[in-house]
Structure formats: structure tokens, C-alpha cells
Amino acid sequence: MSMEQLKSDVAEFAALLEQAKSARVKGVLTTGKAEVEREIVNLEMKARLAAERQASGSSEAKRYLHELTDYGWDQSAKFVKLFITLNGVQGCSEEAVTVNYTETSLQLHVCDLSGKDFGLTVNNLLHAIDVDKSYRKIKTDMVAIYLKKAEEGVNWDVLTSIQKRLKQKQDTEMTKDTDNPESALVNIMKKMYNDGDSKTKQMIAKAWTESQDKSRMGKEFGGAGGLDTLGDL
Numbered sequence: 001m002s003m004e005q006l007k008s009d010v011a012e013f014a015a016l017l018e019q020a021k022s023a024r025v026k027g028v029l030t031t032g033k034a035e036v037e038r039e040i041v042n043l044e045m046k047a048r049l050a051a052e053r054q055a056s057g058s059s060e061a062k063r064y065l066h067e068l069t070d071y072g073w074d075q076s077a078k079f080v081k082l083f084i085t086l087n088g089v090q091g092c093s094e095e096a097v098t099v100n101y102t103e104t105s106l107q108l109h110v111c112d113l114s115g116k117d118f119g120l121t122v123n124n125l126l127h128a129i130d131v132d133k134s135y136r137k138i139k140t141d142m143v144a145i146y147l148k149k150a151e152e153g154v155n156w157d158v159l160t161s162i163q164k165r166l167k168q169k170q171d172t173e174m175t176k177d178t179d180n181p182e183s184a185l186v187n188i189m190k191k192m193y194n195d196g197d198s199k200t201k202q203m204i205a206k207a208w209t210e211s212q213d214k215s216r217m218g219k220e221f222g223g224a225g226g227l228d229t230l231g232d233l
Helices: 003-019 023-056 161-171 181-195 198-211 214-220 226-232
Strands: 065-067 072-075 079-085 097-102 105-113 116-122 135-139 142-148
Touching: 003 023, 023 065, 023 105, 023 116, 023 161, 023 198, 097 135, 097 142, 105 142
Parallel strands: 065 116
Antiparallel strands: 072 079, 079 142, 097 105, 105 116, 135 142
């Protein structure tokens, strides 16, 4: 998907969020918007790396960036710690493993590990971090990233603000809405599902499962199958 299309999708998500009234609808739209914004960041990182390699005239231009999505995290009173498994990363030089920080995001790049580049982007951190005091360590088959909490002692119950919103949505009892927001949600989800790639469809299916009762899904999509009917949208 092109950068122009992704930016158009973000603008559409933002417009739909302004119109949405139901907390359930807002939660699903927020998740979708965050997913597209992450894709934009990754495309920008790939373009930057490609430009740098082309400028250097090296054979590195033949390498592709492999996006990392799996990691573990923990915290102490002072730090939030991310653990990213990468076999053989201890063989990389210090210069080949970099992390760019902002107050609310991080971007890991591992250059030329077994002929491949790897990247991880985490946006919308739950709370601000101290960029100057954040750092990373290269361990055996692992990169550990230490995010210094801007406010020490504050507990992070989730890693990102997006996850926080979803958790709040799931924990909040939904009151009956006479305007039946589920109908509007179904139409929005159908459009996003039909227009999305495989990753977007997986994201929508997951968000839908977490936000809808299975019996209600059966009624809205005309059968008890719920998610199975998404493939026919």
C-alpha cells in the first residue's frame, strides 16, 4: 500500500473518530488508526535506510528490512524494559544496533544481522520517557531496551496509550444505546475489511472479537459464525 493511501486512511479514521459516539466504535477506530500510523512509520524508516544505502553506494542496498512485532516488557520504579529476541545479535557491532527515542516512542534498527536488517517501532507510549537517560544493551540473542521513566514510581499497567484505551473500553460496561451504534460499526468495519490488506483484516478481526459479544455478532452478520462471515464481506 502506498504512503499516500496510508495517509488518506489515517485522515479517514480521524474523521470517523470525530463522528463516533459509542465508546465501542471509538475503540475499534482508534486501534485501526494506530495500526496505519505504525505502517507509515515503518515505510518512512525503510525509505530512509534505502536512501542512506544508495548514497553510500554499498551492497547493503540489496538487504530488506524485516519488521519485528514480538517482544516482552517489564518495569521497575525507574525504567520500563523491553526485551527483543534476535538470534546472533551479540555478533553485531555497537554501531549496528541503534535506537531512536522520543518522549513517547522508540525505533530500534539492527543493521546487517546475517545479511538482514531488523526494525521495531513502538509509538504512543503510555507515559513520557527521559530520552537522554534511556539506553539499550546487546545480550546473547537479545536486545534489551531501557526506557527511563520521566516520572519515577509511576506504574505502567500497559505499554502504550492505545492499549490503555482498549483496556478501558473492555473494562467499561456498555449501556444500551437507543441509536443502535452496532449498525454503524458494522458498516464501518465492512468497509475497512474489504479495503484492507491481510494484516489489516487480521487486526480488524481481533479488535472485533474483543469488542463484540459472539451472539451479537451472529445477529449483525446474519449467522452464528461471527468472524467467519468477515471473509464474505
